[in-house]
Amino acid sequence: MTRRPLFAARVLAALAVLSLTGCSSDSPKPPVDPPGPAPAPFGLDERPLNATCLARERPVESTGVTTQRVFPKLGFLQPLLVLQAPADASRVFVVQRGGSVQVFPNDEAAASASTFIDITSRVNSGAGTEAGLLGMAFHPQFATNHEVFLSYTGYGGSTNLRSVISRFKSSDNGATLDPASEEILFTLDQPYPNHNGGNIAFGPDGYLYIGLGDGGSGGDPQNHAQDLNSLFGKFLRLDVNGGKPYAIPSTNPFRNGGGRPEIYAWGLRNPWRWSFDRATGELWAGDVGQGVIEEVDRIVLGGNYGWRIKEGDQCYNPIPCSGAGLINPVVQYTHSEGIAITGGYVYRGKAIPSLVGHFIYADYGSGRIWAVTNDPTTGAAKPLLLASTTFNISSFGELVDGEVLVVDFQSHLYKLVPTGAQQPSTFPQKLSETGCVDPADPTKPAPGLIPYDVNSPLWSDGAAKERYLALPDGKQIHVGDDGHWELPIGTVLMKTFSLGERRVETRLLMRHPDGSWGGYSYEWDDAQTDATLLPANKSRQVGDQPWYYPSRAECVRCHTSAAGFSLGLETAQLNRDLTYESTQRISNQLATFDHIGLFETPLSSTVEAQARYPAPTGSDSLEPRARAYLHANCSFCHRPNSTGQGPADFRFSTPLAQVGVCNAAPQEGDLGIANARLLAPGEPARSLLSVRMHSLGASRMPPLGTRAEDSAGASVVDAWISSLSTCP
The missing domain is CATH 2.120.10.30 (TolB, C-terminal domain)
Known part of the structure; x- marks a missing residue:
């Protein structure tokens, strides 16, 4: 097993930066700001041990x-x-x-x-x-x-x-x-x-x-x-x-x-x-x-x-x-x-x-x-x-x-x-009891968690998100031919949502010992000292913004089996740089994951040769940005054998001619729009794809977890629809 080609590319890049910035001179140096995170070949030197953040048995349902x-x-x-x-x-x-x-x-x-x-x-x-x-x-x-x-x-x-x-x-x-x-x-x-x-x-x-x-x-x-x-x-x-x-x-x-x-x-x-x-x-x-x-x-x-x-x-x-x-x-x-x-x-x-x-x-x-x-x-x-x-x-x-x-x-x-005799549930009722955070300060992750971020995020009413991955020690990630990651039994994904400076919710997605997945929402208290497990969905007002906590049933409506349950964990989403706070380095996530041995099979090429989704509001060309947005926000339901209605397949890899929406008549009603189409080239107002994104009512897509319109994301999709003159 070797990682030398990838390692060498990263080291050479780092040396090049040093050679350009390492000129010697006796002249006075201007004052500089304190240094920020430095670019580096790898964000972490070794895989952290994870003894605490492991998927539990499902909460007991005393139904027999x-x-x-x-x-x-x-x-x-x-x-x-x-x-x-x-x-x-x-x-x-x-x-x-x-x-x-x-x-x-x-x-x-x-x-x-x-x-x-x-x-x-x-x-x-x-x-x-x-x-x-x-x-x-x-x-x-x-x-x-x-x-x-x-x-x-x-x-x-x-x-x-x-x-x-x-x-x-x-x-x-x-x-x-x-x-x-x-x-x-x-x-x-x-x-x-x-x-x-x-x-x-x-x-x-x-x-x-x-x-x-x-x-x-x-x-x-x-x-x-x-x-x-x-x-x-x-x-x-x-x-x-x-x-x-x-x-x-x-x-x-x-x-x-x-x-x-x-x-x-x-x-x-x-x-x-x-x-x-x-x-x-x-x-x-x-x-x-x-x-x-x-x-x-x-x-x-x-x-x-x-x-x-x-x-x-x-x-x-x-x-x-x-x-x-x-x-x-x-x-x-x-x-x-x-x-x-x-x-x-x-x-x-x-x-x-x-x-x-x-x-x-x-x-x-x-x-x-x-x-x-x-x-x-x-x-x-x-x-x-x-x-x-x-x-x-x-x-x-x-x-x-x-x-x-x-x-x-x-x-x-x-x-x-x-089920036989029921035992009392031992599922943690407080976030501080999960083993996924520092019990003395639940705002901080436990030492065994690995941070990550994605190129094209799921819209969550403008909330800032912190994402962490916890793998059982000795277990690795299987990367499929399509770039999707299959995470081992025992895995926990943790995501914390914040509005302004206020933590609102932390969600844990667990792959339980029986191999199934489950999602659990913890609501942060007003003092920001801990979060409590919610038994069902809930709505509350956070400042001037409503916030919705999904039920456990709603979690699996988005984290579908057809999409592999763990949304966002795929090569093209994680092929990006991340600032690693623990080391104060900036490094590509794929390179770091590969270096610390998280993948069953090491990367066969440099990260530059790996697939990458563009950021929807970035500088890439319009169509890939719009398709990346739809992949992140729609494809978990709208793909073959998943739960979405109609013919749409919004996976990024699906050619537009096979997505099934261009000039397609709607199957679930036209929302009162004359001659409506799922996507009408050049006409966002006649395209239900656009109309549903702008809606805040029962016709909204995606239908769960949001109470506010993503104006930036919708504008990217609208601009793409407007740029189309015909169907492929």
């Missing part, structure tokens, strides 16, 4: 429930559903968004899965859409008739997205499905690429139920969900045994007129995962909200669930509105807890007796899992938090024995399990 990885030797490609065939516990099936269903033995030692069916060539699962192979339902008599129903988006229509519900049969006694056996029940052309719904299931009455979204865009612009002559925004019920391709059940509310006969219930925005209680037959659903409220609904025959008149229990369009005839949610939550609900199952297993009879649901963005429970005093339903995870929960699955699996869209399967 946690998640446990199952089938650990298996991984899947964008899994959307897991299920078993009726009364057959021997196999497990996983539906993959791209168009295939994988099957494997129900054995923890299972090391491989085989293909049950592959219709990838028929499935349009294009980037930037919510499309794909979305649902699967075994016929209740699968053991004898070997029929399975699939719900997917195929090709066709003006948007080339067509919802398809089809029947398939097995020609090998249920071992696989024959793709050539497809019998299409019905199709529905989608007007927009989002809100496809797509879940299907057989009810206890033997009929096939289908959940469809409102057709997409934002705010249901065509009022599909309330239009009884449209199938969008509805639950449908079909008799797939009584006719070809299906018959209408006799009790469907519009079987004899007044609306489409397939409709069972209406007024839904995008029912994403729902199920029947195997004990009572009740239909429970999660319905994804617009921009404020996510809701759990108990669906009944002929029920109207309010969208777009209401979002949750609040008026949406019109305002004010009448709630007459509308069914409010059983429970709901706001976007301080998550961004997109995933419905689950009423628990009927045996492993967790306290959960029996409770509907389990989760949030795709925050990874939180809840159950609906009843207040024993009032009988009112209320949410009970079961677990906080870092999963993008795309679905749940109910096994034959009633136990519930959790599907992480990123690859893996988990199971809800009891």
